[in-house]
Amino acid sequence: MNRIEELFSRKKNNILSVFYTAGFPTLSDTIPIATELEKSGADVIEIGIPFSDPIADGPVIQESNNVALANGMNVSLLLKQVKGMRQTVKLPIVLMGYLNPIIQFGVEKFCAEASAAGVDGVILPDMPMIEYERTYQQLFLRYHLLNTFLVSPTTSEERIRKIDAATKGFIYAVSSSSTTGAKGDFTLEQEAYFKRLQQLNLANPFLIGFGVSNKTTFATACRYANGAIVGSAFISHLRQQQGRNIKSFIDSIKLV
Amino acid sequence: MKYQVDENGYYGSFGGAFIPEMLYPNVEELREHYLSIVREESFQTEFQNLLHDFVGRPTPLYLGKRLSERYGAKIYLKREDLCHTGAHKINNTIGQILVAQRLGKKKIIAETGAGQHGVATATVCALMGMECIVYMGEHDMARQRPNVERMRILGTKVVPALSGSKTLKDATNEAMRHWINHPTDTHYIIGSVVGPHPYPDMVARFQSVISEEIKQQLITEIGNPSPDYVIACVGGGSNAAGAFYHFLNDEHVKLVGVEAAGKGVDSGQSAATTALGKAGVLHGSKTLLMQTTDGQVVEPYSISAGLDYPGIGPLHAHLFETGRVTFLSATDDEAMEAGIELSRTEGIIPAIETAHALAVLSKIEFDKDDVVVINLSGRGDKDLDTYIKWGKY
Ligand SMILES: Cc1ncc(COP(=O)(O)O)c(C=O)c1O
Numbered sequence: 273m274n275r276i277e278e279l280f281s282r283k284k285n286n287i288l289s290v291f292y293t294a295g296f297p298t299l300s301d302t303i304p305i306a307t308e309l310e311k312s313g314a315d316v317i318e319i320g321i322p323f324s325d326p327i328a329d330g331p332v333i334q335e336s337n338n339v340a341l342a343n344g345m346n347v348s349l350l351l352k353q354v355k356g357m358r359q360t361v362k363l364p365i366v367l368m369g370y371l372n373p374i375i376q377f378g379v380e381k382f383c384a385e386a387s388a389a390g391v392d393g394v395i396l397p398d399m400p401m402i403e404y405e406r407t408y409q410q411l412f413l414r415y416h417l418l419n420t421f422l423v424s425p426t427t428s429e430e431r432i433r434k435i436d437a438a439t440k441g442f443i444y445a446v447s448s449s450s451t452t453g454a455k456g457d458f459t460l461e462q463e464a465y466f467k468r469l470q471q472l473n474l475a476n477p478f479l480i481g482f483g484v485s486n487k488t489t490f491a492t493a494c495r496y497a498n499g500a501i502v503g504s505a506f507i508s509h510l511r512q513q514q515g516r517n518i519k520s521f522i523d524s525i526k527l528v
Numbered sequence: 529m530k531y532q533v534d535e536n537g538y539y540g541s542f543g544g545a546f547i548p549e550m551l552y553p554n555v556e557e558l559r560e561h562y563l564s565i566v567r568e569e570s571f572q573t574e575f576q577n578l579l580h581d582f583v584g585r586p587t588p589l590y591l592g593k594r595l596s597e598r599y600g601a602k603i604y605l606k607r608e609d610l611c612h613t614g615a616h617k618i619n620n621t622i623g624q625i626l627v628a629q630r631l632g633k634k635k636i637i638a639e640t641g642a643g644q645h646g647v648a649t650a651t652v653c654a655l656m657g658m659e660c661i662v663y664m665g666e667h668d669m670a671r672q673r674p675n676v677e678r679m680r681i682l683g684t685k686v687v688p689a690l691s692g693s694k695t696l697k698d699a700t701n702e703a704m705r706h707w708i709n710h711p712t713d714t715h716y717i718i719g720s721v722v723g724p725h726p727y728p729d730m731v732a733r734f735q736s737v738i739s740e741e742i743k744q745q746l747i748t749e750i751g752n753p754s755p756d757y758v759i760a761c762v763g764g765g766s767n768a769a770g771a772f773y774h775f776l777n778d779e780h781v782k783l784v785g786v787e788a789a790g791k792g793v794d795s796g797q798s799a800a801t802t803a804l805g806k807a808g809v810l811h812g813s814k815t816l817l818m819q820t821t822d823g824q825v826v827e828p829y830s831i832s833a834g835l836d837y838p839g840i841g842p843l844h845a846h847l848f849e850t851g852r853v854t855f856l857s858a859t860d861d862e863a864m865e866a867g868i869e870l871s872r873t874e875g876i877i878p879a880i881e882t883a884h885a886l887a888v889l890s891k892i893e894f895d896k897d898d899v900v901v902i903n904l905s906g907r908g909d910k911d912l913d914t915y916i917k918w919g920k921y
Contacts, residue, residue, distance in 0.1 A: 324824040325697065325810060327704045328548040334691060346822040371546060372808045376823030397548040398809060402536075422549040426711050431552075449550055449711040 275364040275392045276418050276441045279315060280477045280498065286527055287499025288490070289316035289479055290506055291368065293336040294353065295345025296322075301515045302350065306357040306365070312522035314363065316479075318395070318501065319354070321347060321369030328397045330453030332504040336511070347377040351389045358390035366420065368395040379408060383415035393418035393441050401438055409438075420444050425465045429472065436474045443478040445469055445497060453504045454485035458492050466496035490525050531776040531843070531852060537725025540849060542816075542842035545724035546809045550708045554716075555812075557631060559726045565630050566623070566733065578622050579737060582655070583612045585619075587738075589745035589901070594873040601894035604755070605874070605904045606742055608767065615879060615906030616735060616767045617648035621717055623734035625652040628715035635714045636660045639689075639703040641668055641696035641763065642834030642881060643675025644906055645719030650684035660684040663702040667694035668833045675910050693827035696763075696837045700811050720764025721841030724812030728769075728841045735770025742901055743774055750899060757892070759784040760903040761885040762855070763799075763834045765841040767905035776852065784892070785844060786884045788830035789857035799828035801840045802848045802855040810838070816845040831860035831914060832880035834906075858887035864918045867908065871921075879906030880914055 279287070290309050294302045306317050322340035326333060354365060367386065374382050374396070386394070394417055399408065401421060412419050418441030423432050426449055435443065447462055448455070458466075469478060480493035481501030493500035502525055509521045537543050537559070547555055565571055579585040587607045596603045608616040621638075628636060636653050639662070640646030646662040653660035662679055666688040669676050679686050692698040700722075707716045721728040721735075743753035758775055760768035762785040775781040790798035798804065805816035810825055818826040818838040830836045840848075847853035858866070867883035870876050878886065882905045894900065908915065915921070 324692065325701050327701050327811070328550065328708065330705075338691075341824060370809070372810065372817070372819065372825070373823035375808055376806070376819065376821065398546045398812075400545060400547060400549070400552065403544060403546065406536075424550045424552075424711075426553045427549060428553070446550060450709045451705045 274416055274418055276366070279364050280442060283315065284477070284498055286494045287315045287479060288313070288522070288526055289318050289499060289501040290314045291318040291320060291501055291503035292506055292510060293320040293322055293333065293340050294350045295340035295343045296336040296507070297339065297510055297515050299343040299345060302353045303357045305510070305515060305518065306361050308518040309522070310361050310363050312519040313526055314522060315499065316364045316366060317361065318366045318368050319350065321350060321367055321373055323370040323373055326370060328451055330451040330504060332507050333452050336507045347373050347382065351385050354391055355389040364392045365390060366393040366395060367391055371396055371399050380411055383411045383417055387415040387417055391417065393420055395420045395444060397422055401435060405438065422446050425449055432472060436476055439476045441476065442498070443474065443476050444501070445478045445480045447480050447483045447493070450482060452482050455483045458483070458489055463492065466493065470496040487525060487527070491527055494527065531847065533725065533729040539843050539846035541807070542814050542845040543725055543728065544814050545812055546814065547724045547812045548708065550711060554707065554711060555724050561631065562627060562726050562730050565627050571626055571630065575623060575626055579619065583618050583622065584610060585737065586741045587611060589742060589749065591749070592874045595870070598873065599889045599894060600896055601898040601900045603889070603900045603902060605876070605902055606738060606771065607904055608738065609876065609878065609882070609904045609907035613644070613648050613651050614909060615644040615648070616738065616770060617645040617719060618651065619737055619770065620719065620731050620734040620766060621645070621648040621652045624715070624717045624730070625656055625658070628717070629656065631715065633713060633715035634658065635710070636717055637663070637703050637706050637714055638717045638719060639663045639696065639699040640719060641665070641699065641836055642832065642879070643668065643672040643679070643910060644834060646684070646686070647675050647678045647682070649717050650679040650682035653684060654682045661687060661706065663687050663689050663699040663706070665689045665693070665695040665699045668696065668699070671914065672833050672910055673913065695833065697825065697827070704811065720766040721769045721843055722764040722811055722813065722839065728813065728843055731766050732769040732773060732843060735766050736773035738767070738770035738903060739772060739774035742771070746899070754778050754781050755899040755901045757782045757784060757898060757900040758903070759786065759885050759888060759900065761786045761835060761881050761905060762840055762844060763837050763881060765844040767903050769841065769843055771901070771903035772853065783853040784888065785853050785855045786888050787855060787857045788832060788835035788884055789859045790829040790831070792859055793857055797829040799830040799835050799837060800857040801838065803857060805839065813842045815839050815842040816848065831863065832884065834879070834881040835884060856888045856891060858884040862887040864920070867915070868921045876904070877908035878904060879908050880911045882906050
């Protein structure tokens, strides 16, 4: 069993997945941040592969991408770092990024090396389901990489069902029609959408992401979903604290 | 129809719709409806009337006598510079705003490089009374100042794109982000044959009026619809797509696309995508892209803001790969000199984008009776500052 499947079979609620950008704030921070996240009680580690043109991201993650690229981060180095963190880290590791750096690295080579390094899954926001099924699915399956698709408030039920059927692992429910970034509390409209997802009784667990930034938003998300993903808020914390005090950040989100 | 888009949105191995799920409903809605909309009689009537009465089409096909003498061929200029607002860009914005209305959209967004597409979008939004936001790289806002003010006069909000090289690529990123954040009431009028399917095909269709007219006009001029050459500059590739469109399957017609070599193809400061690019995914399609070995998109450079883009439309990537179109390039200096030359030989000051197409006349060996059509995509009014700064006239 893949570590993602293992996690979701064991834990159904309040799952905390934390996203950060590889090579940010400095090139050598990727491994210590993962180690600290595990110690602090995160459930999933999501590492962003930086890209020059992250169109689904708001200013905070755009900036972390720029810094990481200026620091010299790339796919090959990131996979070495993942291998390094696997000396201690047991949590599921998911890589999130845009397709182009992976295409240049070589999709098959990426799958083989990521899998060997201990990566469990990928989230590629600009790889739509149709392209996945046409081109990439076989490869990902062969190397036991679980692919997570996004759904958003404007995704039709019919399409959500299709995505559910094409998914192994978990579904990423984007909390609003927006790019990444914190936006304060969830609106009633957003909660209605979470509820709608909950009532679909999907075959896969789902995590809510985009705009989860504190205990309140995390708790709201966890009322409807199996857990939530924190990204921009953690990146802002890393920037302010130069990559330190991770435990205090996790404590400020996690439900006790 | 081997150069047309297939049912999956591909031109050979290029194209597709590589978009985040948040854009899926919008793009899918457009994909589902664009062909039936543009085939409606009421659409065609309104589109044709506006092209005729508002844009001023058909644009002349003008035989440049002195230019012809100089280069030893019959050189015709397709006068897209005489379109209302000064470039071919308005052919597409008229088409797209009519589509947007029929999809029930209330607001329009666009990206712009040189500002020509921004002005063309602002113009049709004023015409139709629709709210409009245009994203423009901060750097381009400075070098194309008159167009910024034209958009503002027309009632459009111009938002500076502050990321990356602050040019067209970044303006496109910002427009896509805006679209993600406004998923139901907004239509994104993309300005070239780029972006996710169906944009490249839709924009090419709207621009195809250029080659449709060229064929008609050549019948009158020379008794034959097919020239020996059609030459056009390529930024994203919309004016070239329009000028090539009806000649793609007529393999006797040599098609030439001209990219911006900036300070030289190998100088590290250029936008010559076919020479330097590799297949990749940006702005929703798989196409040729200038990028590092790590797959990071390179910040391109050209003296002309409208050619300063690291990719080309997927149709052009396919035309390059199949060899149907020959791609050449012109440096900043070559383009500027060609711009001055056209001004002095024919009394037409071209846009600097267009000047790149003119600059290859000296690089091709023509036969004396070759019929050459150059797509004069735009006029140079917006570029006076750049001409003045360049200074050699
Ligand atoms: C006059 C003119 N020609 C050409 C272009 C390049 O665009 P495309 O390659 O889509 O025709 C522009 C873009 O702004 C332009 O203003």
